[in-house]
Amino acid sequence: MNARQPEQLPLTRSSVLAAHDVIKSRAHRTPIFTSSSLSAGITAGNNLYFKAENLQKGGAFKFRGASFNLSRLSHEELQRGVCTHSSGNHAGALALAAKERGIKCFVVMPSNSSQVKIDAVRSYGAEIMFCEPNAPARAATLAMVQARTGATFIPPYDAINTILGQGTAFLELSEQVPEKLAAVITPVGGGGLLAGTALAAEGTGVRVFGAEPAGADDCARGLEEGKRREDVDANTIADGLRTPVGVLNFPIIQEKVERVIVVSDEEVIEAMRLLWERLKLVVEPSSATAFAAVRNPAFRELGIKGPIGIILSGGNVDMSKPLPWVVL
Amino acid sequence: MNARQPEQLPLTRSSVLAAHDVIKSRAHRTPIFTSSSLSAGITAGNNLYFKAENLQKGGAFKFRGASFNLSRLSHEELQRGVCTHSSGNHAGALALAAKERGIKCFVVMPSNSSQVKIDAVRSYGAEIMFCEPNAPARAATLAMVQARTGATFIPPYDAINTILGQGTAFLELSEQVPEKLAAVITPVGGGGLLAGTALAAEGTGVRVFGAEPAGADDCARGLEEGKRREDVDANTIADGLRTPVGVLNFPIIQEKVERVIVVSDEEVIEAMRLLWERLKLVVEPSSATAFAAVRNPAFRELGIKGPIGIILSGGNVDMSKPLPWVVL
CATH class of the missing domain: 3.40.50.1100 (Rossmann fold)
Structure with a gap:
């Protein structure tokens, strides 16, 4: 975090x-x-x-919270992009907010996510990483994404x-x-x-x-x-x-x-x-x-x-x- | 007419x-x-x-046309109310416009109209007369309503x-x-x-x-x-x-x-x-x-x-x- x-x-x-x-x-x-x-x-x-x-x-x-989070990032952080885990509205909102600012967005989604949600996140230009549908796999995949990209994690609510x-x-x-x-x-x-x-x-x-x-x-x-x-x-x-x-x-x-x-x-x-x-x-x-x-x-x-x-x-x-x- | x-x-x-x-x-x-x-x-x-x-x-x-029609009626005509035949949006619009003006509205509907449409027209306070679902029956029922009530016919489009x-x-x-x-x-x-x-x-x-x-x-x-x-x-x-x-x-x-x-x-x-x-x-x-x-x-x-x-x-x-x- x-x-x-x-x-x-x-x-x-x-x-x-x-x-x-x-x-x-x-x-x-x-x-x-x-x-x-x-x-x-x-x-x-x-x-x-x-x-x-x-x-x-x-x-x-969710676009409101995503936007405010992005506004608090430094130029260097924006350059490295943002990431999150979500199969829902936060992922789409973050992907869209990132797209509007021209920065990268990485989303960890459970492999059993519905096609319509995958399509929505992808349509906003985010890169999707799939993981097993459980909390440890999600955390591990997110940590891997952060280590590889340096992207800042934007939490969905907490x-x-x-x-x-x-x-x-x-x-x-x-x-x-x-x-x-x-x-x-x-x-x-x-x-x-x-x-x-x-x-x-x-x-x-x-x-x-x-x-x-x-x-x-x-x-x-x-x-x-x-x-x-x-x-x-x-x-x-x-x-x-x-x-x-x-x-x-x-x-x-x-x-x-x-x-x-x-x-x-x-x-x-x-x-x-x-x-x-x-x-x-x-x-x-x-x-x-x-x-x-x-x-x-x-x-x-x-x-x-x-x-x-x-x-x-x-x-x-x-x-x-x-x-x-x-x-x- | x-x-x-x-x-x-x-x-x-x-x-x-x-x-x-x-x-x-x-x-x-x-x-x-x-x-x-x-x-x-x-x-x-x-x-x-x-x-x-x-x-x-x-x-x-349809509420636009219904409203404009009502605005052209005399005080005496408004007193007698309005009528139409429709199983769709015009009936609901006329019933609502009449309700807002506090005048009576009579609607001739085919007997096979869906319950949801009947309920909508009724919820706006209109009186419904059912007829056989064909044009002659509809015209005859409307003529009967007009003869009985003196209501003005408000056509749906023509x-x-x-x-x-x-x-x-x-x-x-x-x-x-x-x-x-x-x-x-x-x-x-x-x-x-x-x-x-x-x-x-x-x-x-x-x-x-x-x-x-x-x-x-x-x-x-x-x-x-x-x-x-x-x-x-x-x-x-x-x-x-x-x-x-x-x-x-x-x-x-x-x-x-x-x-x-x-x-x-x-x-x-x-x-x-x-x-x-x-x-x-x-x-x-x-x-x-x-x-x-x-x-x-x-x-x-x-x-x-x-x-x-x-x-x-x-x-x-x-x-x-x-x-x-x-x-x-």
Whole structure:
């Protein structure tokens, strides 16, 4: 892990504001979507505002963290390129951010990655190294890549600059919404987006929530037990959330996030269908997790009054597969 | 057909500009989408600009024509309400526009309409009358509704105010695009959108094209033969385009549209998948027809230089069905 971490702990909202100044010329300021039919029936008076990060470059919020990480590298580091391990949105985002800067990018992917994800990373010009689909093989392959190339490792979530970059989505959301948000909710996998959002919301009075699928609810369990869990089941359709929450991310979430709402895959699929049908947006299951949480009784019982922001984290869906709600 | 037609023929670009002044406070100014990967490889230098009318109220451009029609009704006519026959986007658009004005709406639908379409029209508060799925039964039922209620018939495409309303999408598109369009293309079913676009583009130097599926290519055939065809096959996945081009629409298209490009259903499905994957937008097959046409050799051979506007007409897809490109 040789990513530079020039920011000092503790991180603050100011750190996220500074990150936004750096990346705003590189990332899309994604639009906000509303739907009276989706807002109706949540709780009285809760207008919902969806931040469409599925329309971000690379199809997910991950481009923000990747961009901010690259902005902190020296000229020499940029010359040697960057590397990461991921089979998902972070790999695509880093590859695209590297391509836009004209630097090299190396991605370690498990050999059983889907062709559509391999194609996406390759289309952004990254060099792919395949490894056996397990953690030791991944670490060994990444170490080999670093030794050979001198590339800087850009972590997908467990890094200060990644967290700060992801938090910038909330800053835009709160500027774009015409009224004061009462709450914001994001999905939580590794916790980059949720921790960044919690930092960005600090002192604003906006209550911050996370949403996690029951099949990968290590963050919610960790919060209950008062201790980060190092393991995670990965038994959920929300493929972007099948990671344990990060070492840096967990204490930020523990301190600043009011609650992580756990939802079933059935709720995720139903929420995903509603988003596709009503917003006409292609969002991936991870994104639908946040909307599913807002529809869940555990959230409704909080009785939050006022507008709610929901970050739709990404839209990278394998279109060669049947829609999850279509019974075959 | 008792819809008032206060506009004088011949229609001009000014008529569309006047219609836009009337409806712009009621309809969404839908956003423009771009994609470097979709633009790449069309023809050298053709930036593509997609006007996302799938994000229009009711999920399709049809809300524009419905709104403009309602704006031309007298207080007495509004009191009696409006009616139409449609199993598609026009019915939903009219029902929603009527609901927003607090007036009654009656919709004649074939008894074999899909449940999802029935539910959509009903959710906007319209009263539905079912009829046998054939033209005489439809006309008889509509006449009965009009006799009973005094409601004004708002035609789906073959009416001046409908054409003028639909043309307003192009006015916004040309304002929103940061460079001068070389061409614009829209799908053609009844021809409301295409005729309206051709009127709106008149004198601007923007070349106007239509796109039609081979299984319902009555407009392209009519143009070849120099005479409107009254019949149409309806053998295409593009369910919004299974209507013959209108009596009022055809001569406008004949005079002002450079060419209608015909594409196969295979091309439509491929284009639809690309739009879902790259733009992250849910668009219906009819919308994809226009993008398919731009990718077709017949269009490429025209050698158009400069930016091309594509109107994505709607996003009302029956999500209970498998995606058309997923082989089961």
